[in-house]
Amino acid sequence: MRVAIVGAGVAGLSCGQALLAAGAEVHWFDKSRASAGRTSAKRAFDGHVDLGAQYFTARQPEFRQQVELWQQQGLVARWRANLYRYQQGQLLASPDDQVRYVGVPAMHSPWRHGLDSNNFTLNSRITGLEYQQGWQLHDEQGQSFQGFDALVLAVPPVQAIQLLAHDDELRQQVPDSMLQPCQAIAVKLAEPVRHEATAVFVKGRPLGWVARDDSKPGRQTAFQQWVLHCTPEFSQQQLTSPSHELVALAIAELELLFQQEIKLLDSVHHRWLYAIVDAGQAAPGVLISRRLPLVLAGDWCLGGRVENAWLAGRQAAKAVLHV
Ligand code: FAD
């Protein structure tokens, strides 16, 4: 069986890894330069920085088992963050018992591990699909790819809807406004923040999350590096704001949180258009076409988060093997 997977984020990669293990041939297509989607660490400050997913938790037995295996392989480590929360003008210690993990050396390491680059077509945005005895895919640059028995769309809802012109029934099951944006900023500081916090859940400010990236295992650097995420609401309001304004805001917010002057060495900004699943909306589950060998997967199918993206990929693989 030859399977095409459009979208090489956590869901697409976990789906493909399961299909490969079951003996299928797998080929991934992704519009980005690299795989891992929203968990892909960005090149910055002469290294990498986690601008997307910050950490992950493991609550379901199947994912916990996988995380244990990754730990044994040195691909995942526990992040013992010094947690704080900021609310009503106060920075308060906020420890808990939740175990949080990160990929090492970078967030994307576990799900990319062991895959052959020949199985990927990157920089390829799929814009059209056809089914006649097998799947044919067309990309933005006019390239066509054919001969696939089954297809998995492991992309965010809006992008899935664009590709489902031929399947009204499936298209109508995809929630179109489920993912909210996130403006993400990383800063490299000339002088350290003199506070023990390494992560802050922020309430009632433009930022929702602040974390010291170099406090995560395998990411130690000479200068402190902080990642700041704006809330979905603020990110939506500031969708077209220029990077320098968002960086200035990030610095001002850091100064407010830690009550010290912040001196910037370097910065990077990324606008995630489809970032965080709106927890207020019902998750539809992994969607399976009744007419064609086609399955839809992604974090949004099961309610957001890395764990759910991985589990959705596994469920999609099972569905493909049974169509
Ligand atoms: P994606 O990672 O979005 O993968 C989809 C892939 O499809 C992408 O690589 C994209 O390039 C590709 N694609 C889309 N359209 C096309 C097309 N037409 N043709 C080809 N390729 C296409 N989760 C946590 O558990 N913990 C966190 O701390 C956390 N923080 C987050 C912070 C931010 C800023 C963001 C953005 C996300 C965060 N998340 C977090 C959510 C987590 O990253 C996602 O749940 C998970 O990575 C989603 O994986 P996915 O495979 O479903 O989707």
Ligand code: NAI
């Ligand atoms: P988690 O259990 O650490 O965090 C879940 C949420 O609980 C946090 O966003 C925060 O608001 C709150 N929280 C947790 N610990 C806290 C503490 N010690 N003090 C104060 N508040 C605390 O991890 P989980 O559930 O794996 O989520 C990871 C991240 O993924 C979150 O930080 C968030 O950014 C994102 N997320 C995305 C969702 C989605 O896509 N729908 C849903 C939930 C979280």
